[in-house]
Amino acid sequence: MSSDHQDLKQEEIDRYRERSREGRSLTGMIDSDAWRALRAAAQGGRFDQVCLDHFSTDVDVLSIGCGEAETLRRYSHPNRSGELVGVDISTEEMLRGRQGSTEAVELITADAEELPFADATFDVIVAATCLHHLPDWQHAILREVRRVLASSGVFIFSDPLLYNPLSFAARHVLETRDRSDAEVPLNPFTLRRTLESSFETVHLDWFYLVSPAVAMMDKYVPFSPGRVAVGMHRVEQILFEKGLYPLAGSVVGVAESPR
Numbered sequence: 001m002s003s004d005h006q007d008l009k010q011e012e013i014d015r016y017r018e019r020s021r022e023g024r025s026l027t028g029m030i031d032s033d034a035w036r037a038l039r040a041a042a043q044g045g046r047f048d049q050v051c052l053d054h055f056s057t058d059v060d061v062l063s064i065g066c067g068e069a070e071t072l073r074r075y076s077h078p079n080r081s082g083e084l085v086g087v088d089i090s091t092e093e094m095l096r097g098r099q100g101s102t103e104a105v106e107l108i109t110a111d112a113e114e115l116p117f118a119d120a121t122f123d124v125i126v127a128a129t130c131l132h133h134l135p136d137w138q139h140a141i142l143r144e145v146r147r148v149l150a151s152s153g154v155f156i157f158s159d160p161l162l163y164n165p166l167s168f169a170a171r172h173v174l175e176t177r178d179r180s181d182a183e184v185p186l187n188p189f190t191l192r193r194t195l196e197s198s199f200e201t202v203h204l205d206w207f208y209l210v211s212p213a214v215a216m217m218d219k220y221v222p223f224s225p226g227r228v229a230v231g232m233h234r235v236e237q238i239l240f241e242k243g244l245y246p247l248a249g250s251v252v253g254v255a256e257s258p259r
C-alpha cells in the first residue's frame, strides 16, 4: 500500500474515532467500558472466555486494531513471560493507549494489512472488532495473519456481520453519516470460506438477535433471565446448523494452525 493511501486511512480512522468520542455516533453515546460490557453481554462473554483460554502467561500475543489495548492490558501481569504487542493504524489511539498502558504492553502504529513483523512471530493473534474496519480483511487473514502466526498458532476475532436486520437498520437509519468509509460488517459466507481455506481448524460461534437481547436484559433488569439467554443461544446455534447463520448479528471465531 502507498504511504498516501495509508495516511488517508489513518486520517479517516482518527476522524471517525473523534466523532465517536464526541457522542456523534451510536457507539459514541456510551463510554467505551459500557460499550465493551454490552458487547460481552451480547455474546454471552464468549470472546473474553476464548481470550482467557488462549492467553496463557508464556505465549506471545499480538492484537491487531487494538485501539487503547484494553484486551491486552487485562492480561499484563508481573508473572507474564510472553510478549503482548498491539498495533493500530490510528496514531491517536496509540498515544491514548500508551498513557494508560503498562510497560508490559508494546504499542506500535501500523497497518494490520501490512504487519511489521517477521514470519511466525506470535502464538496468538487477536482482532477485537477490527476486521470489519479493513477494506481488504480477506487479504489480512490470508496473508498477514497467517504469515505472522506460528505454525500451531491461534487467531481469535470478533466482528459484526452484514445481514442481521437489526444491525443493518441501525447502521443505515441511525448513523450512516458518522460511519467510517472503510467499515463494512463481514459477509458470513466469505468469512467462513476464507478461514476454512487458511486454517486447519475453525470454530465459529454466531450470535443472533434474541439471546443478545435477553443477555443484555440480564445485565440491566433486577431479575435474572440468564437461563433463557442460554436456551435462546442454543436455539440460535441450531438455526445456524440448519444454514440460517446469515442472519446472525455477530461472530466470535477461533482458527487454529495456519495452512
Ligand SMILES: C[S@@+](CC[C@H](N)C(=O)[O-])C[C@H]1O[C@@H](n2cnc3c(N)ncnc32)[C@H](O)[C@@H]1O
Residues within 6 Å of the ligand: 009, 013, 064, 065, 066, 067, 068, 069, 070, 071, 087, 088, 089, 090, 093, 110, 111, 112, 113, 127, 128, 129, 130, 133, 134
Ligand atoms: C472498533 S475499534 C476496536 C478497538 C479495540 N480492538 C477494542 O476492542 O476496543 C477498531 C480499531 O481498528 C483500528 N483500525 C482500523 N483500520 C485499521 C488498520 N488498517 N490497521 C490497524 N488498525 C486499524 C481503528 O483505529 C480502531 O482503533
